[in-house]
């Protein structure tokens with residue numbers, strides 16, 4: 170690699186005389202073509218793009234005519250020609266480059282407008298392997314990278330959303346572009362080709378079943394700037410990946426204020442939680458932890474039971490449901506201050522009722538995410554990141570091992586499975602009391618399991634007292650622990666609170682002690698063999 174000779178003379182205003190337009194997404198192409206033609210810009214273009222421009226009555230020169238070399242191999246080779254790449258890459262301030270242009274009859278190209286073959290969309294629709302390969306654009310990224318490298322002289326536009334900015338500046342500058350705009354467009358261009366290659370690499374790694382590849386790359390597209398991050402002194406934005414998992418990233422917002430960083434995080438947690446259940450379910454989330462979850466038959470009645478778990482914390486909460494939102498539940502939701510409601514669908518009457526709550530954000534996703542689907546989760550650390558499988562582990566009745574003398578009753582068993590699924594979505598150490606398909610006490614995020622146990626029991630007492638009930642709601646409940654009880658103390662705290670059955674992974678060195686304590690307290694206990702830490 171040799172540095173070009175001569176001083177850098179990138180100037181602010183480079184007048185555009187010749188443009189190359191080669192786009193798969195033809196949105197806005199004709200308007201841009203007309204604008205350029207009206208300013209005397211010569212239009213060069215490839216097959217389909219040239220056809221569209223010509224049909225709109227614009228004078229356009231086919232790249233094949235310009236290079237004297239036809240498009241070949243089903244379009245695999247169209248623009249890969251020195252007359253094109255020389256015209257883009259030549260430094261206008263280099264005598265040597267100019268001499269090469271003259272010697273080889275290369276005309277300068279000052280503007281490159283490209284968008285790439287829709288590789289990501291082709292993969293997303295589940296196309297055959299060969300189709301995906303054919304949708305890997307080669308000439309496009311080469312043009313984009315060449316034009317972006319020579320941004321001292323050449324402008325490159327890789328997304329129709331930037332056509333307006335280009336046209337505005339050309340209008341203001343008598344047909345030219347500023348170095349500032351060209352630099353901004355070049356940085357967008359490299360991000361685009363990097364994300365494109367990342368999508369190709371991720372797809373190939375998936376095909377190769379290489380989940381933890383030597384090099385991990387991920388592209389994201391900014392969906393929205395956020396007012397601030399987790400706290401007002403932190404700036405933040407929301408990015409989506411090409412993963413089409415139904416949820417927060419695919420949701421349609423029907424009403425309400427803009428979603429905040431914390432709203433997005435909590436809504437994601439809420440929707441993933443209700444997706445765990447086959448039966449109709451409602452979850453209320455605060456600070457990424459559930460403060461009430463219930464399942465049942467009728468959503469309005471389920472809501473009341475979810476809310477009863479901790480109505481104080483539910484204030485300002487995020488509500489997720491796993492069925493169509495209808496009027497009877499919507500009406501109840503209007504009674505409480507809530508930040509977000511998310512559901513797969515909402516019917517007209519429910520939407521009309523919620524419309525009265527102008528600030529409430531209402532989101533619909535069309536579908537539920539598959540809790541058993543494989544996927545990855547990523548967490549940034551200082552100077553690196555941790556990548557792991559998403560926790561798609563799910564415990565069913567057949568996975569359970571009864572370890573106590575007493576077996577759980579049928580009702581206890583149903584509640585145990587429910588409580589353990591909820592515990593999977595509670596920050597560790599997680600303890601969940603449940604009764605009749607509803608949580609009645611949740612202990613989250615404590616450094617000691619016995620503290621989580623006590624908090625959950627205390628909550629179930631407090632909430633019962635506040636509701637004028639005589640007994641703690643933990644009485645006759647079951648209890649789930651996201652990881653094994655290392656000692657009998659956490660389990661005894663649960664028994665003391667009134668729980669009659671326990672679900673936990675098992676696997677502690679002191680399992681025997683814990684089982685003995687359970688037997689002595691008359692508890693039924695099942696082991697799942699699977700832990701659900703969540704941090």
Ligand SMILES: NC(=O)c1ncn([C@@H]2O[C@H](COP(=O)(O)O)[C@@H](O)[C@H]2O)c1NC=O
Pocket residue numbers: 191192193194214215216217218219244245246247248249283284285286305306307308309310
């Ligand atoms: N092979 C090449 O030389 C080449 N040059 C440009 N393309 C792509 O062809 C598409 C436009 O094709 P058309 O104008 O024929 O619809 C653009 O997405 C562009 O990125 C190419 N296609 C693929 O690699």
